[in-house]
Amino acid sequence: MAEERSEIAFFDVETTIPLRQGQGFTILEFGAILVCPRKLVELENYSTLICPRDMSLISSKSERCNGITRAAVSVAPPFSLLADKIFDILNGRIWAGHNITRFDCPRIREAFAEIGRPPPEPKGIIDSLALLTERFGRRAGNMKMATLATYFGLGQQTHRSLDDVRMNLEVLKYCATVLFLESSLPDILIRDSWVSPTTTARRTRSGGRISPMEMSYAPNPDPISENHPNQFLGEQILNFVEPVRPETESFDMRRLSEDIMDDAIQEVDAAEKSPETESPEISRPLTISEGCSSLSGFLTPDNVSIPSISASLVPFYRGSQRIQILHDNVVLKLHCSHLKVRFGISGKFVDHAGRPRLNFVVDVPPNVCQVLDSCDNHAQSLFMESGSTSDWKPMVARKGYWSSPTIRLHIPTVVTGNVAKYGTEIFQKEAASGAEEKVLFSEFDAAELDRMFAAGTLIDAFFSLDPYDYQQSAGIRLVAEKLVIHS
Numbered sequence: 001m002a003e004e005r006s007e008i009a010f011f012d013v014e015t016t017i018p019l020r021q022g023q024g025f026t027i028l029e030f031g032a033i034l035v036c037p038r039k040l041v042e043l044e045n046y047s048t049l050i051c052p053r054d055m056s057l058i059s060s061k062s063e064r065c066n067g068i069t070r071a072a073v074s075v076a077p078p079f080s081l082l083a084d085k086i087f088d089i090l091n092g093r094i095w096a097g098h099n100i101t102r103f104d105c106p107r108i109r110e111a112f113a114e115i116g117r118p119p120p121e122p123k124g125i126i127d128s129l130a131l132l133t134e135r136f137g138r139r140a141g142n143m144k145m146a147t148l149a150t151y152f153g154l155g156q157q158t159h160r161s162l163d164d165v166r167m168n169l170e171v172l173k174y175c176a177t178v179l180f181l182e183s184s185l186p187d188i189l190i191r192d193s194w195v196s197p198t199t200t201a202r203r204t205r206s207g208g209r210i211s212p213m214e215m216s217y218a219p220n221p222d223p224i225s226e227n228h229p230n231q232f233l234g235e236q237i238l239n240f241v242e243p244v245r246p247e248t249e250s251f252d253m254r255r256l257s258e259d260i261m262d263d264a265i266q267e268v269d270a271a272e273k274s275p276e277t278e279s280p281e282i283s284r285p286l287t288i289s290e291g292c293s294s295l296s297g298f299l300t301p302d303n304v305s306i307p308s309i310s311a312s313l314v315p316f317y318r319g320s321q322r323i324q325i326l327h328d329n330v331v332l333k334l335h336c337s338h339l340k341v342r343f344g345i346s347g348k349f350v351d352h353a354g355r356p357r358l359n360f361v362v363d364v365p366p367n368v369c370q371v372l373d374s375c376d377n378h379a380q381s382l383f384m385e386s387g388s389t390s391d392w393k394p395m396v397a398r399k400g401y402w403s404s405p406t407i408r409l410h411i412p413t414v415v416t417g418n419v420a421k422y423g424t425e426i427f428q429k430e431a432a433s434g435a436e437e438k439v440l441f442s443e444f445d446a447a448e449l450d451r452m453f454a455a456g457t458l459i460d461a462f463f464s465l466d467p468y469d470y471q472q473s474a475g476i477r478l479v480a481e482k483l484v485i486h487s
Contacts, residue, residue: 029049033166067159306374309374309375361406364406431486459484465477
């Protein structure tokens, strides 16, 4: 039976937004469109709101994200009554959607586990985030659906399931058209393909939504030429089906961001080729080479003038921008001495290769708090002006009057071939002589690093400020470039 289900099930879920650590996501809406894999013709669609077991999980933050209110879902069926229909739509078909490997697929499995039923199983998975990054390139910036829609003039993302699925399909078709044209005249079009579409090329999307439990069937359109861009992408998309594994590997957004930035820096170096490169210096994720110790550009908190701090949007990649934190119009980097480690190395989260993402927490004095709070305020204002609805996470954590403020410092990983090493220079400082000796690591070993950063250890930290906005969470990540451990 499964082999006869050749349609691709494009789907999307809208969920609650967790407010505290350990709190999971709860599905509030499910939307899917069954598509012919060869011509991307819509065959059937389905959408439903879902009433959660606990209405209190729908917070104001959740409502701001997708507009789904408690009143809206109060009359909707619970997931247990919708499970049969959702199972029938998904089971045995190819699953497709934007960033579904990391987000939507786990939510479906969690929802079925909660009602004690085995989840539907896909015949394969197509994550359009990975697909478009590989086939379309990084010309549309961070490759979020909203950014892609803006790039093609498709309007605002609504964060409603069926709307987002249709937008996903439209983005794929637009990308297919560009790729089809570029493949026809590669010597001419590929060279100029980074030009964003004009604002006059906008399309108006229908504002209508499918009500809960509503099903419709789309009539077959006129026959499509074999050379139509939809046919082109339909054939290409099937080559990108990811085989189902016991635990599907997630697509790593941080790795994508670093790859995009690498390309952006190469463009800045070739300044004569693009007028956009006259913008301010673009900061980038840290990649320290052996022996690198030039840290003259770092300021101590006492040398930072608060009124001189600012935030600026700078070109990140074609059609997108990113935030930089500046001091007197120069990218701000900080040097803080004698910071006490509060919590040692944490590797709770892992990257695409299963390596832990390393960070640790230190206490910070008032002068550091003042600088970082100012940076937060400037960056957050820019995020709000740009239309971001993400929840801002301050750099300085304040847990109560009895506890001193803390910050989290991140130790990036640099991978060369199959070899991983720490992207932070780490030194040990002798108490008697004050001499610094670089620590050389034979292998990537988080446990060994943890022993060096025990609670109570004093360190000197040289770090950069890296703003982010991902999955409704935004803030500034503090990336350690050099750390000096006091013996």
